[in-house]
Every structure is written in C-alpha cells, then in structure tokens.
Amino acid sequence: MAIEAARLSPSLTAAFLGPPLRRALPLQLPRLRLRRRLSLAAAAGGDDGPRAVALPSSELRKRRGASSSSSSAAAGSGGDERLRSLRGLFARPDIAIDAYIVPSQDAHQSEFIAECFMRRAYLTGFTGSAGTAVVTKDKAALWTDGRYFLQAEKELSHDWTLMRSGNHGVPTTSEWLKEVLPSGCRVGIDPFLFSFDAAEELKDAIFEKNHELVLIRELNLVDEIWGEARPEPPKQKTRVHGIKYAGIDVPSKLSSVRSQLADDGCDAVVISLLDEVAWLLNMRGSDVPNSPVFYSYLIVEDKTATLFVDNNKVSEDVLEHLEKAGVKLKPYEAILSDVERLAQSGKKLWLDSSSINAAIVNVFRASCDRHVNKRGKAGRQSGKESPSGEPGSGSSGVQNGNLQALYKVSPVTLAKAVKNEAEIEGMKSSHIRDAAALAEFWCWLEGEVRESVLHTEVQVSEKLLEFRQKQDGFIDTSFDTISGYGANGAIIHYRPTPESCSSVGSDNLFLLDSGAQYIDGTTDITRTVHFGEPSPRQKECFTKVLQGHIALDQAVFPERTPGFVLDVLARSSLWKIGLDYRHGTGHGVGAALNVHEGPQSISYRYGNLTALQKGMIVSNEPGYYEDNSFGIRIENLLLVKEVNLPNSFGGVSYLGFEKLTFVPIQSKLIDLSLLSPSEINWINEYHEEVWEKVSPLLSGDSLDWLRKNTRPL
C-alpha cells in the first residue's frame, strides 16, 4: 500500500518530515476537576466474540454501516445542532474556552481507530480518515487533504468551511486560530488525542497571539454531546500470539526492554502505541479494523510490568500467559494514576513524546513538580535543583535534566522492526498462501472479464476477500482494498464505494492494492493489469515503473545506509522521461501486525536517518499516475538480508533484499525493447520462483493461469 505522509501514524510521519520537534515548556494544566467519563470501562459483561479469528473488517464495516446510518443522517441534517451543543459547553464555568479542536486520532495515534473514537466524523459529518475540525464560538472549519476534497464538499453542511490543506494560501489550524480569534483566547483540546510533541507545537504556535492552550482532560466535549448514541467501545477478546509465530517469549522481550532502561538510567517506560504493546506481550486483538491490536497501555518497570486493559478482554489463557510473564493487569483508565504514582515515587520515566499523548506526559510532569515542591518545603537537603515552583511549568527534561523523564523513541520500536527467525518464517509462509489466493483471484477475474461479466471495483474487492478467507490462518484485511479501474487508479488512496464505483473492464488499466492479516504474517501487494490491449503509452509507463521496482529490488548497500538513499533507484528510470510519483517508495510492515510501521522507510523525504537493518521488512512500490486516465503501481514486500560478496570494503556488511511477495507481473504490459538483458533476466527469475513456490498450492484453472503467467519472456 503506497505511503503518503498524511496517511501515516504521526510517529511515522514525524520520521518522514524531519528531526524531532523542539521541546518546549510544559503545558499549563487546566484546573478542571470534573469526573472523566470512563470511556473504555463502560462495556462490562462478557462477549463471546471469535478468539483466534476475528471478524473481517468488511463485516465490521457492514455492521457499523447499519448501526450508524441513523447517526449519519443526523449529521447530514442536524449538523447545526451538534455545533450548537458543542458551543453550549464552551461557556460552562469549568470549561470556559473560546475554541475547541477535534482531531481524527484516538489516544494511541493509531492509523485505524474504533468507531467510538471517530469524534471528528460524528461532529462534522465528514467520514474521511484524515481531517481536523476546529470550532470557535461563531466559526467551524474542517481541514483535510487532497484525497478528500470532493467527499468533504459533499458531506459537510453549510455551517462548515472546508479548508483544503496543501492548497496555496490555506492557513494551518493554528494560523487560522491566530487569524480569527482576538488576542488572549483559550483554545481547548482533549490532551489524550494529541501526542505530547504535537500539543507542544500547537501551544507554541498559538502563544504567538497570546492564546492559551487549555488541556481538557476530564471530559471529551464531543463525547459529551454524542451521549447515548455514541457506539460502545470495542470489546473483542484478546488472544495469545503463539511463540511459534512470535519467536521470542515475553520474559525475554521484557528483559531486553529492562536492559535498555538500565542503560539509559531509567526506571520505567510507558508504551502507548497499540502495536508495540501487542508485540511486546505476544498478544493480539481485534478492537480496530485491519490491525490485530487492542486498546491498552503498558508500563514496564525494573521488576514489574503492568498492562492497562479492559478486564473483559482478557480470557483465561491470556491471563495465564500474562501471569507466566509476570505481567499484572490494571483497568485501562488507571494509566494516569499509575503514572502519577511513578512520579511521586521519584522514578525516572522513558517517554516517546512523539507518540505518547499529552495527557500522560503532562500528568507525569505536573506530578513530578508537585512532588519536588513538597520535598523542597520539607527542607531542600537534596542536591538536585528544584524546577520552578508552579506545577506544570518546569522546563523540559531534555533541556536541564531536572525532570524525571527521558524523551526518546520507544525501546520497542526498533526491536519490533527487526524481525526474528520465527517472524520471518511466518511472513514468508503467509505470503505464499496470500499469493495462492491472489493467483486464484486473478484467474477468476480474467475469466469474468473475458466472458464480459462485469463486476464493480467493490465487488472485485469482496471476491478477493473470499479467496483470501479460504486460506489457512486468515484473519482480516490489512487495510481497505484500493481497487481502481482506469482513471480511478490514478487516485493514490482511492476507496471505491458501492454507490459510485466503476466496473472493471478490458479498456483500461486496473490497479489493485490489497493486503491481509494472517495468524502468522501481514501482506501488502499491488499489481496493475490490463485485460484488453494496453496502449503504447501505458506500456512505456508500466515498463519504467517496473525498471524502478527492479533497480530497488536489486540494490546492494553497506550497513548503516538509511532508506532514503535508495529512493532514487526506484525513480530514476521514470525521471529519464520526465515522470515521477508523489508518494514514498517503501514503508515498514509488521509481522502479523500493522501494515505500516516505522522506524525505517524508503522515501524522497530525507529526514528519516534510520538505517535499513538485516531483518527489517520494507515495501517496494514505485508507481506512476496519469490524472483522469490511469494509475500504475507495482508492489512487493522485501526482507532486508545480508549478502555474501567477494569484497567487503571498509570491513562492513553489505545488505540486500529478499522478496516475500510471489505474484506474477503481467508481461503484456512490458515493453521489452526498453529493458536491458539483466532486467529481463530479473523478471524471468522472479516468475520461475513464483511458479516454484506457489504452484504446489494451486490446481485446475488457477494452476494453468499461474503456468501461463510465469512463462519466461
């Protein structure tokens, strides 16, 4: 699946865009002491949802569609009502704000979120995945990017102004706030929904016009007006991710985290990214579509580890699994009080402030300050300097070391990215099964088109899902399938809808980007095909994209090379004829986890200095998109491996790639005259490998199809 900074989780986006944000003074915590609605504890009582195999996202979406149709209608006609209710809360003396910002995020910066956290969609009526709403006493504006301009225009009521992010002259949210509010206003946010870094940046930006950022931690204003209609939080059971697939047991993983803590002089770390919790505890869940994660936090201390999760999600065997690893359970919403406890006992905390939400970081800092003050009043015998007396106003730990925090990328990030043998084995195995499903699918679709049976882009996606569901260990899609025929293929993150999508025919290119979650691995593959006669132009463009794909696939590079160094290899064939594509070339992929993960990437943006390392997985997906005409993308997943070479200059290792994806590339689309002998050789060797690996899983028509499509050029 192609990456676009806007689509990535904020931590991954930050890695694309540049160095870590500057730390600034902490936020002033609002003096609210309201009872916080316990958003995740509400769903008590057992639920006998599937354990090992959860509902596929498509099914979840259907159910969701049915249950929320009434609320959608409400958004369409009664948008004003929601805005009016929200503004009504502004004036409450315990809130007292002039504006409120509603982002798309959940409290964990997840790429896919549960419906009950889709507050921005509820408030605005706009259902795209990316967007930020800002409401003042008399204005309401929604920011979204180019992918969603048309959809937002349709879905927003006339009370909303659409802010087309990235268009010339369109202000950012903070620029707009500085524009429309008189100096010295109070701008409210739910600090759970902003990473600490993002909140700091926002605070600094609006402070330029003397506005104060007010962290309203005790209640989310949108939840307040959503009321009873708000969907229940997800309550699917979690499951143990067997050691056969995880490769390393939880005590060993925890021990490695603890030795990193010791190395950095820290006593504890808070993990809030859901895939990091799942990876570290060898657990999986199904709280959100496409990612096998569950809502939770984890605190690892020197001797203990505590999982903050809704008790009802923990079955007997999960409990046993956790107990064996010495992991204790606490309720999800106990995270803040536990962070306070750590602060009060003088623990030094490791916090990844690019992902941990501002609520947690600020509670910790405020609590540290109060604690130091108390000690200070009792007699300043401690050698340590005391931060300024006001709670929440101490300087950053980065700047003066006074505070008990180390702000650093999570100790789990890199460990999770570098796959172990079992994870690699699972990725390889699941990719072969996925390839078999795709071969069956392509064989079927080719036949349908040949016989002039028309299917829409959505129907085609559903059929693909059926083929995948037949494979062992299938759990879910790994993202919403991008099924784009003709001009729709040129929309990089196209999402067909049943009402408005095209049928797949034989007059144009068909781009299909899809992936699956299996019990043992995660897949992500794009193929572009033509069921009729491609034009010379289409063949030229396809061949140039393919040359880029081959060049990156064949790259060999010394260890410590960051991914962006290789990006040009995938583009230079296109550049030679004046073409390019506006997305990155490669993203990390989790092992039976998120289809997008950091820290590595292969992108034309060069802020991400993470070196590609042996055991990492990256996608290789150059493309070309001709607006209103067609789209081309060729995507395989690659495993970074050490290569044995006759030399090793500088005494370093040299790395290269091993393909994980084994699905034929349509030879009809290749203009052979543009290829070098070594490129033709690459294609033939790849197809030979596809045949060897995938043919044993096929029979009948599909086997014939595979034979035909892996013949040497």
Added chain:
Amino acid sequence: MAIEAARLSPSLTAAFLGPPLRRALPLQLPRLRLRRRLSLAAAAGGDDGPRAVALPSSELRKRRGASSSSSSAAAGSGGDERLRSLRGLFARPDIAIDAYIVPSQDAHQSEFIAECFMRRAYLTGFTGSAGTAVVTKDKAALWTDGRYFLQAEKELSHDWTLMRSGNHGVPTTSEWLKEVLPSGCRVGIDPFLFSFDAAEELKDAIFEKNHELVLIRELNLVDEIWGEARPEPPKQKTRVHGIKYAGIDVPSKLSSVRSQLADDGCDAVVISLLDEVAWLLNMRGSDVPNSPVFYSYLIVEDKTATLFVDNNKVSEDVLEHLEKAGVKLKPYEAILSDVERLAQSGKKLWLDSSSINAAIVNVFRASCDRHVNKRGKAGRQSGKESPSGEPGSGSSGVQNGNLQALYKVSPVTLAKAVKNEAEIEGMKSSHIRDAAALAEFWCWLEGEVRESVLHTEVQVSEKLLEFRQKQDGFIDTSFDTISGYGANGAIIHYRPTPESCSSVGSDNLFLLDSGAQYIDGTTDITRTVHFGEPSPRQKECFTKVLQGHIALDQAVFPERTPGFVLDVLARSSLWKIGLDYRHGTGHGVGAALNVHEGPQSISYRYGNLTALQKGMIVSNEPGYYEDNSFGIRIENLLLVKEVNLPNSFGGVSYLGFEKLTFVPIQSKLIDLSLLSPSEINWINEYHEEVWEKVSPLLSGDSLDWLRKNTRPL
C-alpha cells in the same frame, strides 16, 4: 580533484556535515588595546609582477622553497625555541593566557593560503596543509588527519605530541583542553583565524570546564615570535577579469546584491571569502597558489561599495574599473573600523557567520551594544529593546532580533555558483584547450614508458604543466597535481615529493588528478591508465567505477533535487561487489576561480540540502582505492542543464548534465563483459565527441594518439 571534508574550506565542510551551527551568546572581548601589526600593509612600493598571467604555482613554490629553507631548518632543530618564545608571551600581563590555539587558516577561510599566514607550519615544523596546534604552558600538541600522520611524525620535534584525528579515542582540541587544563583557564586565539561559528562552538565547548575563550585581536602571537624572518605578505598586482569572461558587469552584480539586502531588510553586507570578492568585482589576483584571488574584504551598502585591499595591488586600469562601478578603496586593515562605523550608524548587517571571522563579527556586536547603551543612557525613547548592558554580551540577533545582524549564507554564494552564459562559454573553451594539453601529455608519457624512459611522479607532473603552459590563457595549476603510480594511487590526496616519489612504469595503474586555471575557466580532471597489462581485478574495479561515473553522468532529475540524492548512482555498481570509496562524488567548481566551491555538492553526507540548479558545475569523480596496491578515479566536470523530455510530471523542469571534460577513458581497462549495451554506447558517444572537439587542436603524434584512443569499442 576528489573531495574530502577535511580538505574543504570550512564553509563547504559545514555544508557537508550538517545544519548551520547553533548560534550562542557572543564572545567576551578581551580588554587588550595593543597595537596590531599591520600584516598586509607592510609591503609598500610598486612591484612589476605579471598582470594578466601570474607566475604558476610551481614557480612560486620553487622560489618559496629557496627562501624558506633556512626557516625550515630552524623549525627542525629549534622547535623548542619557538615554543619557549610563544610560552614567554603567555605571561605578559596584557595577554595572560594558559593556552593558545594555532589553526591552519588565514583570515578568509581560504583553501590555499599565502606563506606568511602559514603560522601553524612555522610554529610546529609540520608542513601539511591541514592541522591545528595547541600549546599550553607545559604541553604542545598537533592535530592532523590520516593523510598526514607519516609526514607529521617525521616533521614534528619530540616536544610535540601528534594527535591522530579520527583515530579511536583521540580527543578533539577542546576535549583535550578540558582534559589537560585545570578548571577556569584562559584559552587564547587569534579571532581573525576562526570563523564566528567555529569560535562560538569552541567557546561553548571549553566553557563546560569553565575555561574562558580569550580573543587576542591586537596581535598574533606566532607572528610576534616569527619576527623579521616572517615572509612578506603577497603583493602581486590584481587584474580586471574582462566582461568577455565575467559575463555580467559589476554594477549589475552589486545591484543584485543590493536587492537581496533590501529583501532581507539589511543595510550592508560584509564579504570576506576571497573568491566571492573576486567574482563580485570581476577582478582576479595571484596572492595564493592555485586560486586567482587576492587578500581583501568587501562591504556593499545601499549606495556604496568599499573594497579593503592593499593599495599597491591596484593598478591604474583596475582603479578605473572600480571607479566606474562606484567601488571605493580603503586599506585592507581598515575593515574593523569600518564595521564599527556601520554599527555606530545603526546599520543592519548581513553576515555569513560560517565564513566571516570572529574578529569582525565580535567587533560589530560589541560596537552595536556600546552604541545602544549610549543611546539608552541618553533616554530610552527608542521602542527597541536594549540588549544587556555589557559590551559583547548581547544575545544573538537570530535569537531575539535585538542585534543589528542577519546571520545567513552570503548573498554571493549562490549567484557565483550558477554560471552565466559567458562563464559557461569560458569553461567550455578552456576545457577543450586543457583536453588538448592532456592529449599531448598522455601521448608523450605513453611513448616514454613504451621506450622504457622512466620519469618520476613529480617529473610527470612538471611535464604536464609544460603542456598546459603552451595553451592560450594558461595561468596556474588549480591545485597541486596528484600523480600516483601503483600503491601511491590508493592515497586519495597523495602529493609526491621529489625525494621520495615513485617512477611511472608499466606494471601498475597510474592515477593522475590535475587541473588548471585559465583566463576563462578552471579545470579539474582525473584519469587512470595502465601502460602494460592490467590484471582482471584492476579491470573489474575500473569498470565498476566507470559504471558509476556513467550512471551519474546520465542522471535526469527534477529541479530542487539536492546533490546527495544522486550520490548513490555513482556508488551502486561498486556496492554490488562490496566496494566503495571514502570521499564525496562531486564538488562545485568556480569559473576561472576556486577549484572547490559551494554551495552544491554530490556526497554520501546528506546535510547539504542545496538543490542542483541549471548553470551549476559539479565534478563527477567516483573511485576505488585498494590499500598498498592501486587507486582508480575517473573524473569529469559536468554542467547542470535543463533537459527537454516528452513529459514534465508535476509541471517542474527536469535537469541533467552536459560534459565539460573531453579526454579519452582508457579502453584497455574496461571489462566489456560487465557493461550493458547502453553503457558501451555511452563510451562510444563520449569518445566520438572527444574526437570532434579536441582533434582540431592537435597534430602529428598527439592527433594519432587521440584517434587511436577514441575508436569505438
């Protein structure tokens, strides 16, 4: 000529290594009010040196060698004496320091410097081009890099400790000072010899151990002990660089600088890089070897421009040229008082603090502060905030805008790097003449080796110089020729000496990296040849280097692409067999100016975000070096140009390269079996072009040689 960060001028090095240095508080100026020795004004009286064509560097070096042999001898035997004299000065009440740092630089951060500024060489006896000496009351240490370890071991007396920079565990100068000095010492420097950024960084580093950096502006302690024996400052006449070659007249260039000043709200700019002054004023000089520059500063104000230069260097026609352009003259050493004048009249100054020395910046800042204080005392009616009362202690203009300075890369840097039509014409023309000289040279050398007439590496360089001197408009070499046979070729910045160099034979590879200054252009070319039978290993390595050279030469890329993006193209063929090279791939080159110039580069270091732009010139010089065996480098200069393509995705221009260098690449060294048809085609087309362009300038044996060496493969 291959680039290595250590060899580059500090501004270019900074561009390689990362973002601009953090600005900090200004230096505390020492309260010295000694009479400064007027180092450049001493040489009064006319000198009838050549005007249009200066002495070649080789001649200068010979003369210098003769005159300085006595002082060299003194360095060898009496090093202690110099150290003793220097330490004697430490105790003077008006100096009162505990350590003194002597860098290699002149006051303009030049790559090539005049002999009278070679203070570090005089003090230490070590004559390599790079090194820093630090002397405390009881210790003396010299830092240099790997290129010079052997030479330094030979040249340093036992009073000196050699610090092998880059070796594991070797401290930096500031780390060492923190180690060897007790807390709270005074460390002296000559602030003319440090860029402001470098001085600030040093100050911050040693402040960690409470040491104070003392700027001793009024005298240079080494000059003081050097006394009468110190060589005269250079006194060659300057000359007008004709509009035919310069392309744009001085008033137009000044007007462009002034409009940049206006855009940034500045009143004046101080230019201190010698090539920037020469470029801006269409003047050339011969104060230093290899670069046609002259010691000077330039201040451009809204209505006036002032050149600070020794009057004796200015002939009648130069004077007329300057008067026409409205440029006034002042003595070289008046720069500080003029900067004070600007400060006192409240002018806002544009300062490139990565190149402008700390003496100038600190005089300006101190003067601003004094002026503001005076106004402050007269009644603080001004709306501007006043910086802190102590002279020299105001905060950086970057941080709070209080000071009257804008710290930003010089407005001349980019203008000089993007060549105009006349400069491009001159570069092309001089490269053809240079190619003719090289063809004659290679023809001669091949003949000599064939007839077993042995010449040393130095003799070969001298012969090459003879061939070049016969070409129209020849002025000088553009750097010391790197003439390396066999294992010597593996030393990237090898400098043969008459006493110890090898003879060029037919048993191994011969690497020759050389360049020239012509009246109309600057060249820089490397070729590697074998006069006997190369080994398969040598052919394999040469072919891999050639493939990298070809890949970069053929690159096409969208505008706004920084050079480092393309670096991998030159390396990936080598990486595929586990080889690499430890230098950058390309550097900028001046037009009849410095052979190394910024701001662009093509390097594996990715701090330099400068985009390659139409009209820039870069070298393309991948290599491979097998220690103790042989060296390979293939270098052409390239002009960045716009390419016409069938598409222009994103509506941007696409850029590519046009070759400037036209000298055959030895086909004997190419393993054809490793090349693709398109690579073979590149070589044949290149050689056809070499023949077409250079054959008209040749006759007899050289013409035959060229015919033979440009035959299609």
